[in-house]
Structure formats: C-alpha cells, structure tokens
Amino acid sequence: MIEKVESIKNKKSLLEIMTTRKAKYVIGTFLLSGIGIALPRIFHVLAGTTTGATFLPMHLAVLIAALTFGSLSSSIVAGSSIIVSYLLTGMPTLARLPYMLIELLLYAILLSVFHKKFNSYVSLIATIILGRILYAGILFVAIYSFGLQTYGISVIESIKVGMPGIIIQFICVPFIAKIMKERLKLKND
Numbered sequence: 488m489i490e491k492v493e494s495i496k497n498k499k500s501l502l503e504i505m506t507t508r509k510a511k512y513v514i515g516t517f518l519l520s521g522i523g524i525a526l527p528r529i530f531h532v533l534a535g536t537t538t539g540a541t542f543l544p545m546h547l548a549v550l551i552a553a554l555t556f557g558s559l560s561s562s563i564v565a566g567s568s569i570i571v572s573y574l575l576t577g578m579p580t581l582a583r584l585p586y587m588l589i590e591l592l593l594y595a596i597l598l599s600v601f602h603k604k605f606n607s608y609v610s611l612i613a614t615i616i617l618g619r620i621l622y623a624g625i626l627f628v629a630i631y632s633f634g635l636q637t638y639g640i641s642v643i644e645s646i647k648v649g650m651p652g653i654i655i656q657f658i659c660v661p662f663i664a665k666i667m668k669e670r671l672k673l674k675n676d
Contacts, residue, residue: 511671516552516560523548523568528576539578540645543652545569549591550614550656553598554607554664555673561595589625593618607661615653619646 526544539545545568553561569588572578579587597618601610623642646653667673 508673511673512556512560515556515667515671516563519548519552519555519560519564520567520571523564524572524575527572527578531576531578536578540648541651542655543649545572545587546591546594546652546656547660549595550598550611550660551664551667553595553614554602554610554660555667555671558596558599561599562592565591565595586622586626586629590618590622593621597621607664608657611657611660615656 523545526547527539530538530542530544548568549561549565552564566588569579569584569591573581573584594614598610598614601613604610605613619642626642
C-alpha cells in the first residue's frame, strides 16, 4: 500500500516537472529540432531535392521556435537541425552547410529580438528583410574578402526561388506560434 502511495507521489512529481515553464521550453525545443530535421527530408522524398530551396522547410521550425520560445531555443533548433540533418542525410551539402547555419542563426536571433518590440507579423517581415540583407553581406565578405567558395546561389536568386516558402512562413509561422503559446500556457509577449 505504501509503495502505491509513493508511486502516485512520484507520478505527480513527474507531471509537475513536465508542466513547468522550463520543461516546456526544453521539450518544445527538442520537438522543433526534430521537425527541423524531418520536414526537409519529407519535402525531399515527396517532391525532390530542389524543394528545400523553394519551400524553406527548415526555416519553419527555427522561426516558430523564435516566436514561441525565444533566441536560445531557436538558435539550438537552427544549429541542431542543420548539423544533424547533414550527419543523417548529407543535406545541406557541406559547401552550403556553414552558410545555411549562419542564415538560420541570423533569423533565430533577429526574430527573437524584433518580437520583443513588435507583433509577430511585423517581426517576421523585418527579420526576413534584414536577415537577407545581412546574409548578402556575409556572402559578399566570405567570397570577396576571404576567397571562400559559395554553394552557387545568390541572395537575389534564393529570394526568387524561395518565394513560396516565404509566403508559407508569413501564413503559418505566426499562427502556429500563437497556438503553441496558448496550448502551452506560455506568457504572451
């Protein structure tokens, strides 16, 4: 009988732990990292390897993490998604990996910072515009100052190719982040 009572107490403690704010952030970050790894793979299997550049599936998890959990979570999602995806699937290619990592980290940090001052939509627009400008600057410096190789695509071309993904981001990311915050009972920033 005493063992059953202890078992019930332990279950209650675990439930209390799992519902703390910190646990929600850790679990949410872990799950969004998994989505950041799985979603691009799903797109590649269903529609071919070029769909990543068109629909930007890895960006979705990072942007949702930024709006829901903030800069640390979204930076972890960005880094883990890129690195684990490369280790498991070889994608993104090794030549593209550092540039994508920088791009996603820029988005993670910028969106988290902008979201402290503005609503989700304004923050997302500012992030995508400023993120692309900073990313173009990084590419320019990497190529012309350090002589590093690029993976063969310009920022302008990536915007043209990625327009469907950018539209999906505007439609889905703020909506999903809002639902997650409400369901997880997180403070609404």
